Amino acid sequence: MRGKTLVTVLVTALAFAWPVVAPASAPEIESDVVEATLDNGLTVLVLEDQRAPVVANMVWYRVGSADEHSGITGISHLLEHMMFRGSEEYEPGEFSRIVSRLGGRENAFTGRDYTGYFQVIGRDHWETVMAMEAERMQHLKLQEDEFRPEMNVVKEERRLRVEDQPNSLLREQLMATAFFNHPYGNPVIGWMSDIEAYTLEDNQAWYDRYYRPDNAVVVVVGDVDAERVIDAAREHFGDIPAGDHSEAKPRTETPQKGERHITVEAPAELPYLMMGWKTPVLNTVDDPVDAYALMVASGILDSGEASRFAREIVRGDELAGSTSARYSPFSRLDDLFLIAAVPTRDTDVETLEAALLEQVQRLQEEPVSDSELERVQAQVIASEVYQRDSVRSQAFQLGMLETIGVGWQEGDRFVERVRAVTAEDVQRVAREYLVPQRRTVGILDPQPLDGEDPPGPEAVQPHGDTAGGM
Amino acid sequence: MMRAGWLTALVWLLALALPAQAVEIEEWETNEGLRVLFVAAPDLPMVDLRLTFDGGASRDGDENGLASLTSSALRHGTAEMDADALAERFESVGAQFSTDSLRDMAIVSLRSLTEPDWLDSALDTLTDVLAAPAFPGSDFERARRQALQGLQRERQDPGSVASRRFYELMYGDHPYANWPGGERETLEALEPGDARAFYERFYTTGNGALAITGGLSREEAEAIAARISAALPQGPAAEPLPAVELPEEPVEERVDFPSEQAHIYMGAPTLRRGDEDHYALTLANHAFGGGGFISRLFREIRSTRGLAYSVSSRLQPMAVEGPFQIGMQTGVDQAGEAVTALREELTRWHADGIDADELDASRENVVNSFPLSLASNSDIVGVLGMMAFYDLPLDYLDRYVERMEAVELDALNARLRERIDPDAMVTVIVGGQE
Numbered sequence: 001m002r003g004k005t006l007v008t009v010l011v012t013a014l015a016f017a018w019p020v021v022a023p024a025s026a027p028e029i030e031s032d033v034v035e036a037t038l039d040n041g042l043t044v045l046v047l048e049d050q051r052a053p054v055v056a057n058m059v060w061y062r063v064g065s066a067d068e069h070s071g072i073t074g075i076s077h078l079l080e081h082m083m084f085r086g087s088e089e090y091e092p093g094e095f096s097r098i099v100s101r102l103g104g105r106e107n108a109f110t111g112r113d114y115t116g117y118f119q120v121i122g123r124d125h126w127e128t129v130m131a132m133e134a135e136r137m138q139h140l141k142l143q144e145d146e147f148r149p150e151m152n153v154v155k156e157e158r159r160l161r162v163e164d165q166p167n168s169l170l171r172e173q174l175m176a177t178a179f180f181n182h183p184y185g186n187p188v189i190g191w192m193s194d195i196e197a198y199t200l201e202d203n204q205a206w207y208d209r210y211y212r213p214d215n216a217v218v219v220v221v222g223d224v225d226a227e228r229v230i231d232a233a234r235e236h237f238g239d240i241p242a243g244d245h246s247e248a249k250p251r252t253e254t255p256q257k258g259e260r261h262i263t264v265e266a267p268a269e270l271p272y273l274m275m276g277w278k279t280p281v282l283n284t285v286d287d288p289v290d291a292y293a294l295m296v297a298s299g300i301l302d303s304g305e306a307s308r309f310a311r312e313i314v315r316g317d318e319l320a321g322s323t324s325a326r327y328s329p330f331s332r333l334d335d336l337f338l339i340a341a342v343p344t345r346d347t348d349v350e351t352l353e354a355a356l357l358e359q360v361q362r363l364q365e366e367p368v369s370d371s372e373l374e375r376v377q378a379q380v381i382a383s384e385v386y387q388r389d390s391v392r393s394q395a396f397q398l399g400m401l402e403t404i405g406v407g408w409q410e411g412d413r414f415v416e417r418v419r420a421v422t423a424e425d426v427q428r429v430a431r432e433y434l435v436p437q438r439r440t441v442g443i444l445d446p447q448p449l450d451g452e453d454p455p456g457p458e459a460v461q462p463h464g465d466t467a468g469g470m
Numbered sequence: 471m472m473r474a475g476w477l478t479a480l481v482w483l484l485a486l487a488l489p490a491q492a493v494e495i496e497e498w499e500t501n502e503g504l505r506v507l508f509v510a511a512p513d514l515p516m517v518d519l520r521l522t523f524d525g526g527a528s529r530d531g532d533e534n535g536l537a538s539l540t541s542s543a544l545r546h547g548t549a550e551m552d553a554d555a556l557a558e559r560f561e562s563v564g565a566q567f568s569t570d571s572l573r574d575m576a577i578v579s580l581r582s583l584t585e586p587d588w589l590d591s592a593l594d595t596l597t598d599v600l601a602a603p604a605f606p607g608s609d610f611e612r613a614r615r616q617a618l619q620g621l622q623r624e625r626q627d628p629g630s631v632a633s634r635r636f637y638e639l640m641y642g643d644h645p646y647a648n649w650p651g652g653e654r655e656t657l658e659a660l661e662p663g664d665a666r667a668f669y670e671r672f673y674t675t676g677n678g679a680l681a682i683t684g685g686l687s688r689e690e691a692e693a694i695a696a697r698i699s700a701a702l703p704q705g706p707a708a709e710p711l712p713a714v715e716l717p718e719e720p721v722e723e724r725v726d727f728p729s730e731q732a733h734i735y736m737g738a739p740t741l742r743r744g745d746e747d748h749y750a751l752t753l754a755n756h757a758f759g760g761g762g763f764i765s766r767l768f769r770e771i772r773s774t775r776g777l778a779y780s781v782s783s784r785l786q787p788m789a790v791e792g793p794f795q796i797g798m799q800t801g802v803d804q805a806g807e808a809v810t811a812l813r814e815e816l817t818r819w820h821a822d823g824i825d826a827d828e829l830d831a832s833r834e835n836v837v838n839s840f841p842l843s844l845a846s847n848s849d850i851v852g853v854l855g856m857m858a859f860y861d862l863p864l865d866y867l868d869r870y871v872e873r874m875e876a877v878e879l880d881a882l883n884a885r886l887r888e889r890i891d892p893d894a895m896v897t898v899i900v901g902g903q904e
Contacts, residue, residue: 051511054841085773093769103842156800269623304557306562345615371562381583
């Protein structure tokens, strides 16, 4: 959870990542990532980057809220917290004390598809923290008196991130409405009553089942020698036995039978509108072009101040104070193409919704211009270079691609794939996926903050059809 | 738009992973008197520029919100290039342009690739804006409405409500009490001419500095600095800010809010940039609440009692006394317990100081993590911008580690007792209903 927002559509940038000639005839060029798979199934990825004497060391587990069933939602995230509260060799908090003394920065993150742990540390200390990660992969010591206060910490985290954030509440309930039986309907942090009901045994079972070398990816990026890193990984992780994995049940989302609408009432000053269309991702799509075309479509709508939303809805007609459009091809399962906006003072939510949908319709009816495509491509190419500025973001992207099942090599193809997207592709995917039968709409209806009269005429109009999905 | 030649060159540059080098800062002044700090970082084909001006909210005067609106107005373009055209020109070459306004600083940033045509185009756009920002009336009205909506967004967030009130109570009549986002009444009274005058007064070569890092030679960096400097208005440095009156009595305020958590701030104005106590207090604070997982507040308030997800303290040295502040959030029914616990920790820290182990642990972290703070171009341009703005000496970084190593325990605890007063703290608690 802590790093969830790090997920970005811009993937790892590796040397020689893109072709130097026209995309259609481009050869695929290998990157400098060194990959090894140990006998116990652990994947190790290393990328040397000598720009600064620092190293990012990460361990990723292929487990997240997408693996959770009803009643224990958020357990992956709680376990992430418990990983800092003691193992056989290190007493509670000692792991962090050692990392701190070595001058390292550490944290962990839980998402829908993965749980990850990282340290960024001086080049002399990466092996020390790698060995410590190997120890807590196999010898976590879950204890009741450590677990009880951490449950309360997570309840506070949920209050902070969701309960007191009206826009987060809307998003959480929108996801739960869009997905009936697909696991992305559950929040990563978990529902409050599930958090309150966790037991130590739930933790132990989750740890035993998923924290296994064959379910993990080690990523090291920075001022290292790749062969040395592979050897060290073999030494520290090599003896950990593999687990036996039962295949996850499919939990394929039941077909949507029409548009869904919800309203969320919460103390707030500003209405908020969010809508999402069910879309395939790189992992699930028949033709990868569709996933990249959807990404380009979101970029045409909202990837900077020159995009259509900023130009026409924020500045032109001034219907929204802020807007966003987000689609990522990178997740384990089907996801949503999301659009969100805050109406301006004199705009009702229905007018704003109509204007946003008009922009979607335009994507369906007319091809995007060459200059718009080129702008999105230029931004992608530049971002590829910019994100190499950080060893951590490079490691994050390698680990993310590998963990969700796409494979880190997709980073090598990323720019080429984006450049291969045509105006016709964008139009085609907009027609196929951005349709009412895939759509869920959520509206935040602000309630007075002071318990007195509702906030004036600019307040949200109740939506015409709230009888949908709920 | 794509050029095969440039991409080939880029691939070549990326292949030449040069060995790590110590950060070497070069300094010069442009003909117009703009101070420039530059670090060559040849490994990536990208450039970061950061202009900082003494033109943040502390320069608002009675027109609270003016610095912030001036900053956003720079994104509205020029008479020849409206906001759409400005955005198109930056984004079509992959450049990232941003402006920001804090209490001390106004910031203008540009990130670009070094590919000559693209960089040149981005610099042209930047210098056009700096030379003749237009402040067109309709854009200004929209920016005002967006700022007013920003105030609404803050009013629905208990953390923002608490932070605003915390600064008001700490700083009283001092300009640091100005909320960077402004006030409704003053925002409504502002006119484009006010922003133009603010720009011409504070965004000047004599009142700013330029930090540059990236894949440039010294000559290339000088040429870029000269172009930017020539575009800026010329003018003197702003007058120093008034001194801060340090509080002598405790102040506590509770604000009702329909939230599940209470947001708690506790602190007082404490430290200027360049103050010699910076080193001792940084180490003391690291052990207390600034050191993340290992600090006392994290251990006692979060790990042991489970009262909060986020609890920490920090020192924010500014042009004049910036705050020492503790922040946390907890369920509303635990707010009283939390405030009591914070006060106990604060009193114990102040009275007994930290011990030798805590000093060692804090110092090792600060010293050993030093390379991390300069590991990326983003880090470097941030540090350079800070150094340039606060006029820190060029050997600030070189001497940082030795200054930390020179701090002795007794002296540290003496400085802590002198500079932090637990009996004169401002406490703000927002959340729940009385």
